[in-house]
Amino acid sequence: MDSVAHRLSAVGAGAALELRGVTRLFGALAALTDVTMTVRPGERRAVLGSNGAGKTTLFNCITGDFPPSSGTIRFFGEDVTRFPPYERIRRGLRRTYQISALFPGLTVQDNVYLACRGVSRGRFSFLRPGVNDALMHATETLVQAVHLTPVKDQRVAELAHGQQRQLEIALALAGAPRFILFDEPAAGLSPAERLELIEILTSLPAHIGYIIIEHDMDVALRVVESVTMMHNGRVFKEGLPREIESDPEAQELYLGGGHE
Amino acid sequence: MSLTQLHAPATAVERPRFRAWPELNNPAAWLVALILLIMPLIASGFFLIEIFGTTLILGIIALSLMFLAGYGGMVSLMQLTIAGFAGYMVAVFGVSGNANISLGWPWWLATPMALVLATIFGTLGGALAVRTEGIYTIMITLAIGAAFYYFTNQNWAIFNGHTGINTVATPHVLGIDWRSDIPFYYLILAVAALCYFAVQYVSRAPFGLALQGVRDNARRMAALGFNVNAHRVAAYAFASFIAGLGGVLQVWNYRQISPGSVGVERCIDILIIAVVGGITRPIGPFIGALIFVILRTFALDVLIKFGLDGNRFRLLIGLGFLAIVFWSSDGVIGLWERWRRRQARSPSSTAGSRHG
Amino acid sequence: MARFIERHPAWALIAIIAVALLLWLVFAVWPPGLEQAIGRKRVFLNAIFNGITLGGLYFLVASGFTLIFGLMRNVNLAHGSLYLFGGYVGYAISAWTGSWILSFVIAFLAVALVGVLLQILVFRRMEGQDLRQTMVTIGLAIVFADLMLWVFGGDFYQIQTPSWLVGPVQLPFITAVKSSGEPVYLQYPMVRLAIFVASVIIGIAMWLALNRTRIGMIVRAGVDDRDILAATGVQIQVVFVLVFALGAGLAGIAGVVGGTFQSISPGEDTRFLLASLVVVIVGGMGSIPGAALGAVIIGLAEQLGSVYIPTYAIVVTFLIMVLVLALRPQGLLARR
């Protein structure tokens, strides 16, 4: 609790993400209890923890998919606790989902186009985009960045799992993200696809910070500079990757329940 | 909501996108357009309006449902109610035989007024319906439709109770009586074409794409920056305007409107039309409407010819609807396409086996 | 209850004042000024009683509807047809045997059987596809309506009230005081009271069955969380069939009730389907107490509305629905 969190909260106002006492209840179950954490702009952090530790719920609270039962969330200094998800997204927050949440009836290109449109103006536009539409170019670029150009006219329902995971990431990169939440992006990927993922993550512009939930320590610890460990809905350790790697308690807890 | 079963092949066919109109490449579409245009040469007055005019009007109303259900995943049973509301407003603001009720505005004021009010009415109803999700939509919109029906029955001050409003005036412009058969047919055709192409166009515009995104995964749309409920309500507004256009034509067609025109049964008919035709594409509702109107007009004779009771038209409609729901995920269009695919596959597979 | 007051003090206050006012209106001898303003107390009391007994009927129809939806996510838009079918069967039986009680039994069994067949032959095949199921129920409603029209024609039928229930009873509610100082008591049809008591008993029995029996617990758990059902390892399909049979049977009973104190004819199916829709939207989907509350509210609104504002009566009912949707979209007594 005291070490990294305190040192970082000293920077306070300049934080990209600042959670204070965030608690989330599902009926009687407390999926998150009194989570306090601060993440700097541009910081890259991993959240580790066994299944059911509350990692996804943490993301859901930050994006507003499920608002916290109590506590406050600040995004670049602004209190967004009561904001609907779309307001947070328009301020530069992005996320991916652990279980791909795509639009199966639309093509890959349309999926990405929607992501670009969602964070720009003209969401209600009745005019079809022309050939020189800026967002269409942005879409092309993103599709290319996640290596999906060959399948861009296919419906998402027809894609392979790995391609869907790539698309999931593309949706989170649309527009001008300032902070991204990756929920187990490597789940179910082949080793080759994992390398591609690592490449995408490490080549993100330096000002974009992210939190990544990842069971695979090899992936996680290669792409982050700090680590938060969660257990039973609480944060129980924060530190640098090598501190966590060598911490016996973390090792036991994590390896004990993580790889189900 | 398990709409996936209903929209599965939706976008696959519309692939050449963003640029041209895909249907311009389809010779069949040109043929249909030509036939529709020269219809007055082919069909007599009765057929022209009773069959084709009515088909197009019902098709327009069902198209508004198709837009909501196919692109938005919202099955609204109040589309006919919105159309009926527009019809009533034309009668109330315009000129009719019930001088104590009608305000006597000229048609070019009464009609836009009716359209605006119908759009507001439908938008408010939609705003109510989007308070809940999925299958609740059907229940709430059905309740709205029924409430309106009972209200028109009870209320004499505006809606003239169960007698309704009669001898509604129709427009005379440029020396043409727009309710005489041929001009009225072309008027209906023009409005229907406008609505059809508008829906087709919007489906590929950001608004329509976003609506399909909402249909597929509303939560993800919110996580992409979209205000999902605002999109849904806007879709209701757009669909209400289309339904309102259909309603105006409807009241011009029959020159009267009464609670019977907005009954619950009629609301359900619109759903049947859209589902039977196919709910994933704008052409579906028009096909459904044609089948419906033909059945309704000729069922009596056909049933009697087969020695059956001519009154069993609704039984026929019900059974047909059940059959479509059981065997096709996309109405008759879906059946047609499945049949075509099988046709295309069977020769090629025999050819393939010969090669092997 | 206590939690509700704690959380919404303003609403609780409004509700308490409304109930107190209603009680006063029911029990007090009305001062002449009030009678002048809103009419005779007898009219008012009659509207209240009609509203509550109509609520009893609505509850019988809507409870089956809400149970079937709650457990199977099946919006059964053919529920009104089941009601009408029950009415016709009840009429046929009572006309044939002269026994009112027997008509209930047979109507329950016959309509429950239809429910079982529907569940086994139709809905089981499309489990989890709620839209498709709903479409099928719409198709079925049309087919049933036309079949019944074919067999029974467009006439009105009324089921004969048994002789031991005919006639009014005197209730201990004072409607007026004669100039001699002698109070006048409310006269009310016996059969309506009997039916209302019966629906209360059925409601309590259902509540007990849901809360005190094993199968009831399973059903309730299933309403709350459908995944639990799969986990308990019970024969889900059997539970589904039983619930469908019960829900349909209740609609059948309601048909006999409706045929006794109103009448049955084509079109009643739609009317009662809509009543069920509104009742469960107001009360809360899947909730039996919600159906009871919603039924009484809608029954009262309908009857009071038709007495005091006849040309806008339907608007009152509708406004109640709108208000509930706006403030509490899941319905008054639904969990979540």
Ligand SMILES: Nc1ncnc2c1ncn2[C@@H]1O[C@H](COP(=O)(O)OP(=O)(O)O)[C@@H](O)[C@H]1O
């Ligand atoms: N929508 C929900 N409703 C009820 N319980 C939930 C919901 N989401 C998560 N939970 C519960 O919260 C706890 C934490 O879940 P989650 O955040 O998904 O864990 P993780 O992502 O770390 O595996 C689990 O016990 C889970 O069952």
Ligand SMILES: [Mg+2]
């Ligand atoms: Mg998770």
